[in-house]
Amino acid sequence: MCLYPCLMVSDVCNLRCGYCYYRHQVVQNEKMNDQVLEIVIHRIMEASRDMAFFCWHGGEPLIVGLDFYQKVVALQNQLRASGQQIINSIQTNGTLIDKEWAKFFYLHDFQVGLSLDGPGEYHDLYRVDRNGRGTFARVMQGVEYLRREKIEPGILAVLHAGNVSNPERIFRFFVDNGFRYFDFKPCYERDPAGNVEPFSITPEVYAEFMTTLFDLWLAENNPEITILNLEDAVAAIMGKQPSSCQYRAICQHMVTMSPDGYLEVCECFPKEALREPLQKKTVKEIIDSEAYRDYLYEIERAMEICKGCKWLYACGGGCPKYSLLSGGDWHRNLFCQARQRVFRHIKDHIDSIAGRI
Ligand code: SF4
Ligand code: SF4
Numbered sequence: 313m314c315l316y317p318c319l320m321v322s323d324v325c326n327l328r329c330g331y332c333y334y335r336h337q338v339v340q341n342e343k344m345n346d347q348v349l350e351i352v353i354h355r356i357m358e359a360s361r362d363m364a365f366f367c368w369h370g371g372e373p374l375i376v377g378l379d380f381y382q383k384v385v386a387l388q389n390q391l392r393a394s395g396q397q398i399i400n401s402i403q404t405n406g407t408l409i410d411k412e413w414a415k416f417f418y419l420h421d422f423q424v425g426l427s428l429d430g431p432g433e434y435h436d437l438y439r440v441d442r443n444g445r446g447t448f449a450r451v452m453q454g455v456e457y458l459r460r461e462k463i464e465p466g467i468l469a470v471l472h473a474g475n476v477s478n479p480e481r482i483f484r485f486f487v488d489n490g491f492r493y494f495d496f497k498p499c500y501e502r503d504p505a506g507n508v509e510p511f512s513i514t515p516e517v518y519a520e521f522m523t524t525l526f527d528l529w530l531a532e533n534n535p536e537i538t539i540l541n542l543e544d545a546v547a548a549i550m551g552k553q554p555s556s557c558q559y560r561a562i563c564q565h566m567v568t569m570s571p572d573g574y575l576e577v578c579e580c581f582p583k584e585a586l587r588e589p590l591q592k593k594t595v596k597e598i599i600d601s602e603a604y605r606d607y608l609y610e611i612e613r614a615m616e617i618c619k620g621c622k623w624l625y626a627c628g629g630g631c632p633k634y635s636l637l638s639g640g641d642w643h644r645n646l647f648c649q650a651r652q653r654v655f656r657h658i659k660d661h662i663d664s665i666a667g668r669i
């Protein structure tokens with residue numbers, strides 16, 4: 313089975329973003345220790361003989377220090393089976409990147425994903441440090457260090473209430489500042505009482521943003537620019553394989569490794585479906601377990617509502633995070649209509665090209 317493990321090396325972060333997924337959780341100040349690190353790497357590598365993926369995540373994954381990743385690379389080399397490929401990626405807030413980190417990422421071929429919500433006036437609305445200060449300048453400094461090592465980071469931009477109404481400004485900012493790979497994630501969160509948080513966006517504005525972005529992307533006509541959500545939607549409509557889990561219905565392949573060495577389901581999956589200790593069980597044993605079968609059943613239940621939808625072949629049902637009512641029952645994905653609108657917009661465009669040739 314192909315695994316895409318997200319390794320939570322720590323729950324600690326140096327920032328305090330207003331919309332942070334963990335904002336209502338108590339930070340345990342946990343960091344993955346050497347013993348857990350070794351077992352987690354071992355388990356992933358024995359489960360993925362041809363190609364082992366490691367996506368390093370947090371909290372903020374750089375907070376554990378460069379030494380930690382030097383151990384990672386040494387362990388991977390030590391445990392690597394003949395012909396086994398290893399791919400490391402890291403998703404960071406970018407504020408701790410300096411010359412040494414950039415050099416390390418270059419030397420060890422790490423793919424770097426960085427969170428940036430557009431120009432400073434949008435990014436700094438929510439992406440702030442512990443003192444409430446905006447972090448845009450520090451992130452751009454991190455980008456500069458990366459570029460000196462010829463690393464072009466992939467950008468993950470959160471669409472929130474403060475930036476979603478201006479796709480033109482955001483697109484121009486990214487393109488004019490030399491960014492070439494970006495992806496957009498809608499922000500939709502509830503507080504512990506179940507109320508929608510004010511920084512959340514509605515599905516309607518999300519659809520408006522994405523369809524306008526598609527038109528801007530086409531008008532730019534630059535094949536070097538990759539907008540992951542849109543490329544995935546185009547690929548899916550054309551019957552090709554998209555890369556993102558949100559179009560592929562592959563939640564069961566996306567697992568989380570917690571700092572204390574447990575295999576859990578993707579952190580966006582809205583039910584606590586599985587938590588098994590890697591110290592005691594191999595990945596295969598966990599996947600063969602009853603708890604895992606129950607989890608697969610939950611995924612199936614989440615997807616049932618999409619049966620018969622004409623867009624299912626392209627949409628894949630979207631992320632289940634948006635399909636759970638507070639009462640615990642699955643319902644139609646909150647972004648369903650928005651996704652249909654984006655698919656229709658793209659499909660109309662593809663059809664109009666096909667009609668001209
Ligand atoms: S950088 Fe990520 S983990 Fe840290 S506060 Fe911001 S959203 Fe949360
Ligand atoms: S468009 Fe809506 S109903 Fe159709 S597959 Fe996607 S989420 Fe399901």
Ligand code: SF4
Nearest residue numbers: 557563566578581631
């Ligand atoms: S829960 Fe959402 S983010 Fe997680 S794997 Fe499934 S689609 Fe992807």
